[in-house]
Amino acid sequence: MKLKFLFFAISFLTAIHVFSQNTYVFLGSYNKNKEAESIQVFQLDTLNGKLTKITAAKNVINPSYLTVSPNGKYVYACTETKTPNDGNVSSFEFNPENKSLTFLNKQKSGGENPVYVSVHKSGKWLVNANYTEGSVSVHPLLENGKIDSLAQNFQYSDGSINKERQTRSHVHSAVFSPQFDYLFLPDLGADKIRCYGFDETKKQPLTETKNPFTKTDLEAGPRHFTFHPNQKFGYCIEEMAGAISVYQYENGALQKIQRINTHSDKIKEGFESSDIHISPDGKFLYATNRGKENNIAIFSIDENGLLTNIGYQSTLGKHPRIFALDESGKFLIATNVISGNVIVFKRNQITGLLKKVGKEVKMENVSCVQIKKI
Template identity: 65%
Template sequence: MKKFFVLTFTFCTWIYFFSQNTYAFFGSFNWDKNTEGIYVYKLDTINGNLSKITTVSGILNPSFLTVSPNGKYIFACTESKTENGGSVSSFEFKPKDESLTFINSEKSGGENPVYLTVHKNGKWLINGNYTEGSVSVYPISEGGKIEPHVQNFQFSEGSVDVKRQNRAHIHSTVFSPNYDYLFLLDLGADKIRTYQFKNENAQPLQEAKTAFTKTTLGSGPRHFTFHPNGKYAYCIEEMGGAVSVYSYENGKLSNLQRIHTHSEKYNDSFESSDVHISPDGKFLYASNRGKENNIAIFSIQNNGTLKTVGYQSTKGKHPRVFGLDPSGKFLIATNTGSGNVVVFKRNFETGTLKKVGKKIKIKNVSCVQIKKY
């Protein structure tokens, strides 16, 4: 009887393990809505290979994606880099059928939407528009439909670089660990803007006591992430080629460190782009485009500060966005310039990366989001 129980338990555990599927969703600049724009691949969590599942056409430039907390819906910035255009679109993903189906679109409230985030309750979608520097707030109804935006904030001020910072440019919208604050990374104004988020209100964005945090002039804050412990925050600066480290408490950021993402042989033309932390909280990864085309690797110290570990080529050009799978085992880089996707296996002890699997070709690939079902 005991032997039978052990065998049954082992078999059930085996079935459960292999019933878990991990999918990678890729956005792109397709420049033609009649061609494929969003791509869905399944990630083999043993060897890191990607296998194509389905694609979606009929939408223009779905450059950035985000996944709802329950995994049912994929939201996309659409009509990115389209003159007088800009929208956000919703899709339903069914893992059982491995299908991705269009639900609806709404105007983005500005030109060139570049970043989306969803509240943990799945009822709010936040979009950042880059070109004129604005943010829009949308309710999400049952069935994943995006309703018209209920708030739209426009910003105008710029900063010291007259070519790149002639006005505000919102490049990302990121919730605090408790989802009670929203941070807007303003590349144009060299500010991290802060709002309270009251999800029970019809118009949830409210003024915060600390309205913004200044970054180094000319640094161009781009993307932002929090440590899993919720005590530290990290901002990657596109123009400054650095990561700024902050302690975090109740909507307030306090500067701890600023460290370059570039090796010593690169000291100009910075194009840093994305930043993520491993699920175990031990390592931070930052992507560099331009001349380097690599991932900078940092170990995270007990006080939240960073120490450089090394650099890993992304095996392509212009790594705009990358992602870590939920287990932290793999890092997937999207190389927009060379139109290829590369999977790396992560060393849990050292944080270093090693290429695995085969390169995947996706023309003008610009974003990846990874979800386990």
């Protein structure tokens, strides 16, 4: 009888916790005006896709890319992005009960123009990619959410063949492997996907690996990277080529098995591919195109990890940079930098297709979105 009661009590408390969780949307922007709300936080209604603003942060310049800590308590941002001779990573404490987003501290990013920031699953390490100077930096994270001083920084000088955009390295993202034991760095300037081992127990966690980089096609311009939920495949979106390369993945090694365009065949030039994500069920991949096309390319994924294009969805704005899927896979949210609008799409989980829902949010130079259930 006692066991039955204990089981009931645990189930009841678990149900209360799940029910009490809310889904929050964090938006960053290219906004050099310190008086402007450069980071905004919304609550997502997971029934109808409506966004309701709950808080914001000022006095921060160009928080162009954000990530949320695994426990949902802290937000980390690339700040002073596209600011000559500057670049920082900043931390904020998010309190959903008080509806507050409070600045904690910042540290130098280790290079000019930080464009991507990731947090290790342990919540103890922050990694950021610096675009202009082509480098990666690692910072320890303190228990109070603040960023500690720089632990490691690696800079690269090699470029590739495009004389306008690839005179030197431009690291565009820093993505952990599914087990968080490797770190992958798509380098647009060098046409490489760099790789390090990651040992969270060391004071300097980045370690050399027997596969220090994977070469991409020339003038590909690798930008962002994601892994399939089954952990067997990796997908790299190539900004300059407007393509996705598919890789078989195992223990830090990538072997290319497919390359497919993100843009439609009718567009021969004037495209820039941007962001890439996979639905939680692993059945569909989404990728954004900017330039002559402002849309989301939709692909089905077969059991061998290969992609088939099944359609396109306009982002209903100009220059979609970053988008995100919620944890349930029910919603996709896209940000359009030039038109300054945020669009919520409901995702058909059977067909993979998208349909706009709710009312768009306006935010000047909105550049990034992250979604987190807390």
